[in-house]
Each structure stands twice: as structure tokens, then as C-alpha cells.
Amino acid sequence: MQDANLRYPEIGISEVSLTFGGKIGYLDEQFCQVEDLQDEASPNFAEEVVTLFFKDSARLMSNIELALEKYPKDFNRWDAYMQQLKGSCSSIGASRMKCEFMSFRDYCGQGNVEGCMRSFQKVKREHTVLRQKLETYFQLLRQAGPAGAATRPVM
């Protein structure tokens, strides 16, 4: 999303999206909403959510990986697992990952095992990249301190 990309130049979301030629940013407006939920009562809400997400999604992805191997051609099962992961991703606004889920689903529908494998690998890569970027992002935010938060555009 355009705004998200501009909003977080520190982590180079816009750069990355340009580089990859895609119009989809790593994060979409859902992430903004998550950040908005941050307040005095929960000052680190966004980071907590993101940490939780990566922890849980790592688990889900290893389940999927196992299923891809253990239950060959069990497209229903694969799809079900991916749906779970998709739900998580949409909650924090991981838009690029979300896109890949649709591809995966299509491949499942077609019964294309190769396609599913490739798609899942892409999801994994996106997941890793996103994690790195968000880690950097939160680090920067911490370093910037209150001033850093203030310089961010108000949503």
C-alpha cells in the first residue's frame, strides 16, 4: 500500500516494493490499524502483536511443511493449513504473503503439487523478509524513542 510504504521509509518498504516491481507493499493498512491500537495502556502493542505473529506463523509453517511432505496430494489439508496462516497474516497486514496464499489456493484447486510447493516456498521467503524488515523497523523505533514516533505521519 502506498501509504504504508511511504510511512516506513526506514525499513525500505517502498524501496523493496519498487525493486520487486510489485505494487504491493509488504504491509498494508491493517498494519496501520494495529499500530493505531497502541496507546498509553499498551505502548508496545504493535511489536507485541508482530512478535506473536512470527512465533505462531513459524509454527504454522512448519506444520504446513510437514503436511506437504507427510500427506502427499492432500490438497484439502494443505489448503486448510494455509488458510490458518492466511488468517494470521491478514491480522497484521502482511499483504505480500497474503497474495501468495491465493496462488497457493489456486494450485491446490488445480491439483498442482509442484505449484503448491513453489508457492509455499515463496510464502516462506516473504515471511523471512518481512520478519527482518519488521525487526529492523521496531529497532529503529526504539532507537528513535518518543521523537521517532512523533515524526511518523499521523494516521
Add this chain to the structure above:
Amino acid sequence: MTVEEVKLQVKANGGHGGRDQFPVGMRVLAVDDDPTCLKVLESLLLRCQYHVTTTGQAATALKLLREKKDQFDLVISDVHMPDMDGFKLLELVGLEMDLPVIMLSANGETQTVMKGITHGACDYLLKPVRIEQLRTIWQHVVRRRSCDAKNNGNDNDNDNAGKKVQSMNAEGENGGANRNKRTSRKGRDDNGDDGDDSDENSNENGDSSSQKKQRVVWSVELHRKFVAAVNQLGIDKAVPKKILDLMNVENITRENVASHLQKYRLYLKRLSADASRQANLTAAFGGRNPAYINMGLEAFKHYNAYGRYRPVPTTNHSQSNNLLSRMNSPSAFGMHGLLPSQPLQIGHTQNNLSTSLGNVGGLNNSNLIAHMSLQDSSKCFPTGPSGNSFANISNGRPLAPANNMPLQSLEPSNQQHLGRMHSSSADPFNSFVSESTQLLDLGRCNTTWPTAVSSNIQELGQKDSMSQATLRVNGPKIEPLSSFTSPSSQIPLLGNEMQSQVASLASNALPMPFSQEAVSFTYGSSTNSREMLNNNLALSNSGINTSLPNLRIDNSVVPRKTLDGGNSGVVVPPLHDGRIEQQAVSNQLNYNNELMGTSRLQRGLSGGLDDIVVDMFRLDRTDDGAPFIDGDWELV
């Protein structure tokens, strides 16, 4: 009731700070196995100033709800959870606690959403949820309270009997006796009264969540006693007073029981509809479980007593080959205490028969099948539709000459339907048949069809035989059916189970009306197997069309599209009263007609089935009717 009044009510209930400014402080229970989503959701809800409790497990949620009755106003639940299906939780909450439930999912497919709605969700949100959406969810709470208040107010202000009757009529229940009783006890204002009244008056989703009265929480144990009492009394005779006496539990009133009974009936009806549809589907495709039929009949009998039918959308079954195996599973045939273990889904058209068949499998798991017991269907309704459809089909197709027989013997009333079906019969039937290569065991039918065709026509004419005939198709399970049939023993029905289901449904409902209706059921006429087959197919087709509730609706309601490959359900939902059934039958027949008419049935058809069908019909010429009489033959 205005929002102001609701707020006052809430305040009066007391105990919750901040409730004065409803919806601020509205108590929400959020259930989602995904911790990320749950955390974000919780935060969003808190931002809306609701009071939030979260849990990652459906079982915990249920426990919380049961233990702390009246401590929640609204439940938000994810659809896909590991320990329990979200839809099941939805149903249980609706059944036991009458709270509004909002479903949440990343999956926004129409079928899934439809499933949520038909299971009673008052809303369905897609992830990621925006805070704007959550700001208005309190409307569901208000709506329910308004219904309750209105009902209560009416009851209090007006003549109790009058109001009660009105509300009862709205429900379309046939339990007049029950209602009258309730009316007489209307004066009570204590526990469950308001809720009960509102339950009667409200639609499926409009259960009372009023906080005024002390809500009885229907725990598993309590519900088990309830079900046991209902079973003991018999669905038809289960009146709240007697149930209450049998249950022998303190602290519940007759009104509580009545309210619960009403919901239970709805639930069963939906299950039965699903079961019947699936059964029909299976039957149409050569279901292998005669036992299925029996179960269906039994279940069906229970339906009679129940009221309003709630349509259940078909589930999206991906497995295509499991239907038969599922149907064959012993669990499918046992009466599981009338408590459906899974919601049956009839609903949407499936794109392929296998999916719809898959539904049947699902049915097996539920207790609906039990409801479909044919045993009770001494009235022969079922054969009607199948017979007609069959006749039509046969007429339409260049099949064995025997095809003509049924038509001729059809009663005049039936003819109308036949005519309808006739036009569409030819191809649809074939395509329909061919679609279910795996399900339809035409081979077996071959032997039976001829016999059935020739000898059963007259016999089928009788109601009893009709129902029996349908049942017989399925073979072993047919036995109970045989008790019904008089002379004709058994009409081989291609879709045994479906037919049985239909038959059971029909018979339970209103055997008489049906014959009059003559939609597809040919009582006195030629109930040859073909007809039944047709009927079954038709019924099953119609079933697909979530037409269970529609049975009362015009046939036009049945979209043709649903027939495609889907045939998800034989929609022979047990109608709780005769008139409904009639309509249902005609609806189904119409549905069949549409189904037949569409060539989309041919999707996925293999030529082989066509051949088999043709052969089947050909065999009719040579039948001698002997095999069917004992109904020993077994499909598949």
C-alpha cells in the same frame, strides 16, 4: 423497545459497571485459535469500549458460557478451530444460551458465509476485521433484546392466550396443545418466561438474550436429560410439561423447557433435512446403506413434531468418495440420542455429485439419520415424488417401454406434476445418473427395476407400499420398509436411500396429502421403480437447493443451477405438518423438473452410467416382480 429501554434493562440487570452507556461495556466473548488475531481483536474490541474476554479454545468458551450465564452479551467466534468446528459452537451457543454469535473468518466464500448464517450466526465478518465493523456489533444484542421485550410486553399487556397463539402461529408449529398450555401459564414472569416467549416468537436468530430473567443454562448434562426425555416421550408427544416431569430437574420451568424444545426441533429439522437430502442423494446414486434409510425414517418421524424448518446450507465437501463409506459407517445409523453431532448441510448446489454425496456422509454422522427412520412412515408418501419423476424420466428417455407404465397409472393429480417433470426428465435423468458413477449402482438395480416396474405399479399405488418401496431400494435396511409395503414388497429404487428418505419424510409428514398432491408420488398409480428413481433424483436434486425450508416455497424457488452436479441434498425435509409436506413435495418435484431440465447434470457424467441406466430401463420389460417383493435386493 428502544435503545434507551434496552440500556435501562441492562442497567436494571445490574452488576456491570459501565453498562449504563450501552453499548459501552457490552460484554463480548471472543474465541479464536489464532493468537495473533485474537490479540488484535481483543484490542479492537477494547478500543470500542466493550468488555472483552478471550479464549483460544471453543471448549473453554462453552465452559465459560455455561458457567457464567448472563455474563456475556455477544460471542465472536472464528470458523476454523482445531478443537471444535466454529459452526458447531455457533449452534450450541444458540441452542443453549441464546446469545448472538458473530462468525469470523479469513474465508469469505459464499458457501461458508451461507453456512454461518443458516447455522444462526447473526453476522459474518471477514478477517482482517476493521474497527469500524466492530463498532456496530452491539446492534445484534439490541435486536435480540428488542424482540424479547416486544414479545414479553405483548404477552403481558394483552390476552395471554391471544398473544401466545399468535406467536405460535408465527412459528407454524403444529403443537397446538403445547402452546395452549404455555398460554395458560403465561402469567408467570419468572425464569425463562420472557425468554421462552421470545423464543417462540423470534426467528431462529432472534433468541432472547434478555438479561431480565435468569437464564437457564442448558448444560450438556441437562440437555442429555432433555433429549432422553424427549426420546422417551416420542417426538410427537414430547410436550414441555411431560419433558419437565421426566427430566426431574429443579430450577427449570416448563417455559425453559418449551423454549429449549423449540430450538431443539429446529435443530433436528435442519439435521433431518440435511440427512434426507444426503440420503436421497446417496440413494439416487445407488446408496449402499439400507440402514441409512432406516435411520432416515426414524429420524423423520421425529421431524413431524418439529416445527419450522431451518434451511441448512450444504457444506463444501471436498471428498467425493467418502459418501458411501460414510453412509456405511455404523455410526451413521445409530440414533445418537437425537443430538446431531454435526450440522447437516444441505444448502447449495454442489458442483459435483460427489460433494453432495459427501454431505450425505456428513449426515451419517449426525443424528439426523436417526430421524429419518422409515419405521414410522407408515404413510406412504415418499414414493410419490420419486415415482413421478421417475415416470417422467422414463418417458422422456428412450428407455425401456416400461416407462410408460407409471405414467398411465398415475393419478390425475400426479399427472400434473408428471407433466412438468416430463419435459425435463429425459436428459437430466441421464445426466444425473451418469454423474454418480460411483454412487449409482445401476447394475444392481437392473434386476430389481424390471420387477419393480411391472409388479409394483399397482402395489405402489398404496401408500404403504410406496414408502416401503422407496425404502427397499436400499436393500438391507429396507426391511423396516417391507413392513410397510403391502403387496408390492419393494420397488427397486435407484436411489434407494434417497427414496427411502423421501418416503420416510413423506410418510411421516402427511401421507394423505401427498397422494393428493401427487406431485411426484404416485400412490395409486404406477410406482414403478423408475418413478421412484425419478422421484429420488428429483428429490435429491431439489435437496441440493437448500430447499429444505423452501419446501414450503414455490417450486420456482429452486434454482436450476443448484442442480448442477450438486444434488447435494435430497430435500425431503421432514415437514412438520401435512400441508407443508405437500408443498415440499411439489417443490421438490418442481425442483426435479428443473433439475431434469438442465443439462448441466451432465457435467462430469461418464457415458457408462448412461448405458447402465438405459439397460436398467430395458430390463424393466422383462421383470417379473419377484425379487422385489422381499426387498432383499441390495443396491450397491
